[in-house]
Amino acid sequence: QVAHPFMLEHYCPPADWVEMAKKTELEFSRVILLSEKNYVPREGAQPAPNYNKNYRTPQSSTPIAPWDPRRSPEHDLPNPHTSNTTPKNTYHSNSAASPTNVVPSGLENENVERAAIVNRGSGQKAYETWEEFAERMAAQAELIKTKESPREKQSRESREQYAAKSGWSNKSKVFVWEQDQFDKAFYRRTAIAQNAEVYEDLWYQTTPYQRRYWGHLNQWDVCPHLPNQPPGAKPILSEQELDDLEDDIYHLPMQPISTEFPKVTNEDVGPAMLQTVRAAFARGADLQIEEYHFPHASIIQYLRFRHGFDAEIGTWNPRCHSEGSHILNHDEGAVVVKKLLYEPIRTELSIQTSTAIVDFWNTALNLTPTLDSLPSAWDISPAAPEDIRLVCNRNIVACQRVFGKNNKDMFILLPGIRSQHQSEWFVATSDATTVLLVYRSNWGTMIEIARGLLELGIPFRTVIEMSKSKVPSTPWSYNSAGLGYRPSDFHFTEDDYLQYIYTRNQVLKSSYGRAVRMAGGITGRIAAEIVPEAEVLGGPVYCNEVIGKLGDVCYVDDKLDDESLDMVCGTYRITLKNAENSHSKTSLWPRYNQWFSTGLAGDQWSPRAEEFYQQRVRDFENGTFVLHNSKEWKIKYRFDVKPLSGVLASSQALASNFIRNSSLF
Structure with a gap:
């Protein structure tokens, strides 16, 4: 009979096995006892082998009778491939975890060819090593x-x-x-x-x-x-x-290992040691840090310097507004202030200013704004009056556009040809609105630019020029374990918090601290409590990451690894309850990349973000510790992230077009 090719491949033995079975059947066909499901070899015949490692046959002393089409169904031997109790795809697992037993229930494992069972779609052949x-x-x-x-x-x-x-x-x-x-x-x-x-x-x-x-x-x-x-x-x-290496990445000095062991005593020193450790790391001890406060400007100043929009002019241009659910009416200025994360700062706005703020929001929501169509309230608009039109003095601060990661624009701010303040390092950013902010603020030196960006909580890099041939090799990059692995029933306690504070401060007080503070976001805010401004203004230390390239010139800075960021955010890898080999990254603060997907991030450190940070610190001081995984952080602090992201992306596109097309650059 002709069998289906699929059945032959997956449910029938190999051809050489079939041939061997035929020979065996011919040899013992006259002495097979079907009713006993066994055979008795004829006189002088060699018994069948018990095990053959070359063919991976099962180790069993019970031989299997050859198939005889004339025998009755009740004499059929159990067949693992035709069991009625076997669910579909029992033998072919394509999940992350393999089944504990790929053999149908009711069959002895020694009677099953384990090596003949392979997963469907795996590409592995039966018995293939x-x-x-x-x-x-x-x-x-x-x-x-x-x-x-x-x-x-x-x-x-x-x-x-x-x-x-x-x-x-x-x-x-x-x-x-x-x-x-x-x-x-x-x-x-x-x-x-x-x-x-x-x-x-x-x-x-x-x-x-x-x-x-x-x-x-x-x-x-x-x-x-x-x-x-x-x-x-x-x-x-x-x-x-x-x-598992004893040397950690910060090269902390280690005590030499003593070969002398103290004498064993019966003294119960555990409680005393715990009390000593708690006293050493109490909040009133060395770990106590001075509070740092960001000097937040008003919503009017934010729009003026960050986006080049003068709200005090008073403007309303419906022709520039798009249609959609996020478009607001002219009297909803307070709603825009809230969406821009400036609600905590109470500012009395005139009706004219409030209407202009809504005009900014509706215009920026337009997915296709162009410089020519911008209203006169924007300083990069061709229609802007002389008194508010953006002027970029590149003789004092020059801007060089280079190729960043994935060939995206990276802007290098460096002293201009007439600058009297030269610098060993320059400021780099991938954000076009940050570049225009520097010119609007009239910052004339690298130190002024770095200080200004630190005060606003805007991410940036400090770079130095280096020829391509002298760039050091990129350091190892490995998956971050943060503060380590914890079981599924892990419960965060005050002792864990003290350990986190100690580890976090060790990171921030190391040479990596300056890079963490410049990273911005929640990690930059935490670092602001520990890392002094002078550490950033000293310039790069390791110069082991290429930020941008232009020809044979590379711009390098210190590489910031995920391990340091996760330690600062208090990240643990918690074992999942239903999967011992899988872990969920759970953290005390939103992880660095996760922060920028929440509705708190914005384009710089905002009053709403500061309110979140201060409330979280108060909770820790009161002994309330709640950890969240990535999904929980995203859901809990999503807010109106979609329209806000659209507004910021539109402003970014306008600034980038201005830099590309303006004769000032």
Whole structure:
């Protein structure tokens, strides 16, 4: 009979096994006892082998009778591939966690060919080991290289370069080789559901020698069962092993290890030590920090200097307004103040000014504003009066546009040709509105610019020029564990808070502190309490990250790693209840990138953000500690982030167009 090809591939034994079974059946056909489901070899015949490691047959003393189409159904032997109790896809798991038992219930595991069971869509063949699979994939890759077009070759090489530098991507598929539960010598290729945290854990626990990328398939194979490094290879520690090193990234001095051990006593010193530690790290001790207050300007000054809009002129231009649910009426100025995060500052606005603020909001919400269509209240508009029109003196502060990350614009502010204040370092920003803010504020030196941006809580970088050949290699980048891993039932206490304060301050008092403060956002606000202004004004320390490029010239600054940011935000990796190998990043403060997706971020440190920060500090002082994961932070502080983001993006686009098209730059 002719079987379906799919059935032959997945549910029938290999052809050589069928041939061997036929020979066996011919040898013992006359002595098979069907009713006993056993056989008795004829006199002088060799008994069937009990185990053959080459064919991975089950270790069983009970032989299996060959199939006979004439026998009755009640004499049929149990078949794991045709069990009526077997749910669909029992043998082919494509989830992040493999099933604990891929054999249908009711069958003895020794009677099942474990190595014959592979996951559907994994690409692994029955009985195929990792070495055999890797050899087959390598041969397949070489064959495809000989047939691919130039465009396909370019795409593959781009994927391989990205994989070598950054690891997995959102479009790549990741497989892990898991040991079979019963056949410990067999490893099964299992697809991992796309989950960034699960991928991070896999990369965290393995070395490059345990990972293999197939560019022609855009697939990763992670093999935890392989050695960390082959014999004679250059040792590469996994990120998990790096965490176990006694030397931390801040190179703190360490006490020499003593070889003399104190005598064991029966004294209960635990309570006394805990009391001493609490006293040392009490809030009234050295950890107490002076409060820092941002000098917030009024909403009128914010619009004037940050966006170049003069609200005191009084303007209303419906022709520039778009249509949508976020468009406001002329008498809703207070609503705009709230949406711009300036509600905590009580400012009495005239009707004329309030109407102009709404006009700014509605105009900025227009997705296609152009410089020519801007009302005269904008200082970058061609129709702006002389007294408010933006003037950029590039002889004092010059602006150089270079290529930043992903070829996006990066603006370097440096002393102009007539400046009397030269500097060893310059200010860099990717925000066009920040560039125009510098010119509107008439800051004439690098120190004035850096101080002004620090006071406003605007992210920026301090850079120095360096030739491309002298740029140091980029430091290692690894997945952040923050303050460490905690179990699913972790409960944050005051002792944990004291430990967080100590660790946070160690980071901020190190050479990394200046980079954290310049990063802005919630981490920059926390750093403002610890990192003095002078640390920032001293310029870069390590110069190990390229911020922008122009020809053979690179602009470099200190690299700020995720580990430092997560420590400052009080981030823990909490084990998920239903998945022991997965973790949720839970933090005391919103994590750095998470902060900018909330409705509190804005384009600089706002009064609303300061109100949130002060309330959170008061909660900690009162012993109230509530941690949130990324999703909870986003939901809890979302507010009207969408329209605000649209307004800020529109202002950014206008400023960028002005810089590109103006003769002043």
